Amino acid sequence: MYYELLLPDLRMALAENDDLALREFCEVLFPAACAEILAELNAADAWRVLSKCRLERRAEIFGFLPLAFQVELVDLIDRQSLSRMIEEMAADDRVDLLECLDREHVESLLPLIAQAERTDIRKLLSYPEESAGAIMTTEYASLPQNITVQEAFEKLRLQAPDRETIYYIYILDEQRRLLGFISMRKLILAKPKQLLSEIMARDVVSVRVDDDQEEVAEKINRYGFIAIPVVDNERRLVGIVTHDDAADVIREEAEEDQQRLVAVAPLDESYLTTSVLTLAQKRGVWLFFLLGAAFVTAKIVGFYEGNSEQGWMIMFLPLVLASGGNAGSQSAALVISALARERSQSSSAYNKRAQRILVREFALSCLLGGSMSVFSLLVAWVLTGSLVAAIHVSSTVLLVVVIAAVTGAALPLIIQYFNADPAYMSTPLIAAMVDMMGVVIYFNVAYLIFGHLPGM
Amino acid sequence: MYYELLLPDLRMALAENDDLALREFCEVLFPAACAEILAELNAADAWRVLSKCRLERRAEIFGFLPLAFQVELVDLIDRQSLSRMIEEMAADDRVDLLECLDREHVESLLPLIAQAERTDIRKLLSYPEESAGAIMTTEYASLPQNITVQEAFEKLRLQAPDRETIYYIYILDEQRRLLGFISMRKLILAKPKQLLSEIMARDVVSVRVDDDQEEVAEKINRYGFIAIPVVDNERRLVGIVTHDDAADVIREEAEEDQQRLVAVAPLDESYLTTSVLTLAQKRGVWLFFLLGAAFVTAKIVGFYEGNSEQGWMIMFLPLVLASGGNAGSQSAALVISALARERSQSSSAYNKRAQRILVREFALSCLLGGSMSVFSLLVAWVLTGSLVAAIHVSSTVLLVVVIAAVTGAALPLIIQYFNADPAYMSTPLIAAMVDMMGVVIYFNVAYLIFGHLPGM
Numbered sequence: 001m002y003y004e005l006l007l008p009d010l011r012m013a014l015a016e017n018d019d020l021a022l023r024e025f026c027e028v029l030f031p032a033a034c035a036e037i038l039a040e041l042n043a044a045d046a047w048r049v050l051s052k053c054r055l056e057r058r059a060e061i062f063g064f065l066p067l068a069f070q071v072e073l074v075d076l077i078d079r080q081s082l083s084r085m086i087e088e089m090a091a092d093d094r095v096d097l098l099e100c101l102d103r104e105h106v107e108s109l110l111p112l113i114a115q116a117e118r119t120d121i122r123k124l125l126s127y128p129e130e131s132a133g134a135i136m137t138t139e140y141a142s143l144p145q146n147i148t149v150q151e152a153f154e155k156l157r158l159q160a161p162d163r164e165t166i167y168y169i170y171i172l173d174e175q176r177r178l179l180g181f182i183s184m185r186k187l188i189l190a191k192p193k194q195l196l197s198e199i200m201a202r203d204v205v206s207v208r209v210d211d212d213q214e215e216v217a218e219k220i221n222r223y224g225f226i227a228i229p230v231v232d233n234e235r236r237l238v239g240i241v242t243h244d245d246a247a248d249v250i251r252e253e254a255e256e257d258q259q260r261l262v263a264v265a266p267l268d269e270s271y272l273t274t275s276v277l278t279l280a281q282k283r284g285v286w287l288f289f290l291l292g293a294a295f296v297t298a299k300i301v302g303f304y305e306g307n308s309e310q311g312w313m314i315m316f317l318p319l320v321l322a323s324g325g326n327a328g329s330q331s332a333a334l335v336i337s338a339l340a341r342e343r344s345q346s347s348s349a350y351n352k353r354a355q356r357i358l359v360r361e362f363a364l365s366c367l368l369g370g371s372m373s374v375f376s377l378l379v380a381w382v383l384t385g386s387l388v389a390a391i392h393v394s395s396t397v398l399l400v401v402v403i404a405a406v407t408g409a410a411l412p413l414i415i416q417y418f419n420a421d422p423a424y425m426s427t428p429l430i431a432a433m434v435d436m437m438g439v440v441i442y443f444n445v446a447y448l449i450f451g452h453l454p455g456m
Numbered sequence: 457m458y459y460e461l462l463l464p465d466l467r468m469a470l471a472e473n474d475d476l477a478l479r480e481f482c483e484v485l486f487p488a489a490c491a492e493i494l495a496e497l498n499a500a501d502a503w504r505v506l507s508k509c510r511l512e513r514r515a516e517i518f519g520f521l522p523l524a525f526q527v528e529l530v531d532l533i534d535r536q537s538l539s540r541m542i543e544e545m546a547a548d549d550r551v552d553l554l555e556c557l558d559r560e561h562v563e564s565l566l567p568l569i570a571q572a573e574r575t576d577i578r579k580l581l582s583y584p585e586e587s588a589g590a591i592m593t594t595e596y597a598s599l600p601q602n603i604t605v606q607e608a609f610e611k612l613r614l615q616a617p618d619r620e621t622i623y624y625i626y627i628l629d630e631q632r633r634l635l636g637f638i639s640m641r642k643l644i645l646a647k648p649k650q651l652l653s654e655i656m657a658r659d660v661v662s663v664r665v666d667d668d669q670e671e672v673a674e675k676i677n678r679y680g681f682i683a684i685p686v687v688d689n690e691r692r693l694v695g696i697v698t699h700d701d702a703a704d705v706i707r708e709e710a711e712e713d714q715q716r717l718v719a720v721a722p723l724d725e726s727y728l729t730t731s732v733l734t735l736a737q738k739r740g741v742w743l744f745f746l747l748g749a750a751f752v753t754a755k756i757v758g759f760y761e762g763n764s765e766q767g768w769m770i771m772f773l774p775l776v777l778a779s780g781g782n783a784g785s786q787s788a789a790l791v792i793s794a795l796a797r798e799r800s801q802s803s804s805a806y807n808k809r810a811q812r813i814l815v816r817e818f819a820l821s822c823l824l825g826g827s828m829s830v831f832s833l834l835v836a837w838v839l840t841g842s843l844v845a846a847i848h849v850s851s852t853v854l855l856v857v858v859i860a861a862v863t864g865a866a867l868p869l870i871i872q873y874f875n876a877d878p879a880y881m882s883t884p885l886i887a888a889m890v891d892m893m894g895v896v897i898y899f900n901v902a903y904l905i906f907g908h909l910p911g912m
Contacts, residue, residue, distance in 0.1 A: 028659065029659060030657075030659065030661060030679060032678060032679040032680065033659075033661065033679075036678075153644070156644060157644060157645060160641050160644055160645050161645070166640075166641055166644070167623045167640065167641075167682075184622075184623065184640060185616050185622055185623075188609070188612060188613060188616055188622070189613060189616050189617070201486075203484060203485060203486065203489075205486060205489065220703075221700065221703045221704070221707070222488055222492070223486060223488040223489075224488065224698075224700035225700075226623075226682060226699070242680075243682070243699045243700070243703070244677065244680035244681075244699070246703065247676075247677045247699070247702065247703045247706060248677070250703060250706055250707055250710075251677070251706055251710070254706075254707070254710030254711075254714075255710075256879075257710075257714070257792070257793075257796070257879045258710075258713070258714055258717065260879050260880060260881075260882055261714065261717065261718070261789055261792070261879070261882055261883055262717070262882060262883060262884065263882035263883070263884040263885060286882070286884070286885075290884050290885065290888050293885075293888035293889075293891075293892070294888065294891065296892060297888070297891045297892050297895055300892060300895045300896060301895050301899075304895075304899040305769075305899075313761075313770060314769060314770040314773065317770065317773065317774065318773060318774065318777055318891055318895070321774055321777075321778075322777075322884075322887065322888065322891060325781075325884075325887070326884045326887075329883070329884060333717055336713070336717070337713075340713070423712075423713045423716050423717070424716060425716075426716055426717055426718060426719035426742070427717055427718060427719070427785070427883065428718065428719040428742070428746050428778075428781075428782045428785060429719060429746065429749075431778065431781070431782075432746050432749040432750065432753070432778065433749075435749075435750065435753045435774055435778060436749070436752060436753045436756060439753055439756045439757050439760075439774070440756060443757075443760040443761075
């Protein structure tokens, strides 16, 4: 990225308190590009830059910052400036932000925000999560049907500055019911004296405000639309969902599907911003369920092999290997998609993040492995009646889960280190490696505990 | 979908040879909506409808049909009509189609296509797969910098009908080098006498023609662009990639990542249109590699347990369970993403497709399981020196792989049958179920072969 070259300049301007340079930085680049560079600073510095910039532009750049970073910044901004900025932000972006703040914080801000915007915010906040209403914006361009093309252009000039898109124009009646639709392309090709009612398309593809966001995104994608209108039960237009928000939904849903595929309950945030405790919960619920299933399998093996010493050995081997494989697959899949999110970065940033990921996975797997180990101790004791057998199972579960999770996280990192795509790592491959290490651990722990290999 | 209601009408019009109704059908709906309904007909009927329709419209609708269906249709269309339609199609859509046809077929068509279009096709076909060049279109709106806003509108009116988008206008010098960019919004807000050079943004975010399509899609998504310009080494504008193609790339890449995650080499087409032999290859290459790894694990177990009868039993159990788990995970992941592609459909279509999936998975798993079984027979014989042990391993590998693949495919289908999201099925859950069934098979086959349970 050539934008990386601008970061040193920006830091210099900050060090020298060069307000003019800071202001220019915000004005010259695309807002999304500014946001990308600001996200590399700490929150205090980022706010110092933003505060130098025109309110309108500031709100625009702010909307492109990662949500977690926006939340960090909110704590640094006084309530007055914050409410002005929220008024200026795009309707859908500001609702995304407010949904991340505490309820009390939002309630303390709302009175400072202008009436019209406040009503809009309250309305958008009221739609259920993952519905069309929750991802739409209310800033659409609309016109009545009985005006001419020439008049339409005049009206659009007034609407243009604060509408999310003016390329799709929705034609409404007095009750704001959706009658038709005209693209800007068609408007430009039409004769100035033509009435909008003559040129509008009447068969408008729309979604309902309570439709699932995934369906909405699929529809936009299938039709190749820039935006799709969102209507209520009376077919009144209440908002639009734009193509860029639809693309975000496609990406998010793909990530969720991938998490589900490796038995992780979908995360609300990205892997790196989710706390270790939340991750433990989202992963643990499935790991414990699968551990339960593995004990059923062990019981079936026990039915065939009996409770002799070599019976135990064969009984719990699949359980230990499966626990390791499951934990390792989860780690690998989460780390792979975390790495895919932010690909291009410097090697120092790579090292810092790699360390952070490995430390987190180690802590997490101690937590998960530890509790699975306690559970295994009790169940194995009950199943076999032998405390040593149970100690053997529970200690190998702990060791294998920790090693599997760290391996699962480390392999994609190593692949990325060599500039290859971490997505080339697969969960069955992790499981196969865990199987090898698991077997070695399983038999050596047995040797340590029993002083000989059971059954020999 | 309310469009489903139109299908009976369309069939009626076809039965009655009602050309007027067929023509109207093509004209009234959005092209994407037409295409969706036509895809429900057989190819011959679809072509009968399309042939009634204006050439321009026909090309547009055709571009929205699924690629596999386009290829089917091509065989029904005479070369003359086909080349006329290809001339009219969007530059990126027609290249996507031509890439799916045989080389000879393409070469026989090209001479019939107008010179300008032909040059364009040859150029787009020459870019490497998955590069910006391969997904871009050459139909962008461009203007020189030294004209006024008013003149710009006049020129855009001429360009509007056949450009993929006119909402982003690229400003080029005489060598077609990219100087700047103006959005239609800005143009509408500008004063008629202003020069484009005064209002254009000069810091244009662009991609290079050989950039990876994934990076391109990410960039469009991050900036929320409708399109992104594609430049060559001399910064000459050679095309644009639009938001809808970028969304397709995001979806495809997510699907590929998901396939890699369960150790399937990425498919070029969708699961349902890929042949059983190709699937066997894409899955088999990894299954065999993992089977090899499992034999290493078996060898390690053998090192601890020795070659006694109960040694064999514990030695190969992880291998058999892992093979089943891997095959089952592949099936589940592929079927889940195939179901996600086309969600809404009638129950008769559901039944037909479910049957087809299960039959395919059965055939596929016999093929894969069979060859894995032969490989296992040889390796296990060499490792243990015992033919009966090798027969036990190889027959259980076959049985478990077949049962695992069919189970992996059936569970998402069952979940969808109850109107839940098949993505709730996870591969570790499949593996856990395969473990249970695998253990039962493993010991019962042993009982059949040895007449007793080894080690008892």
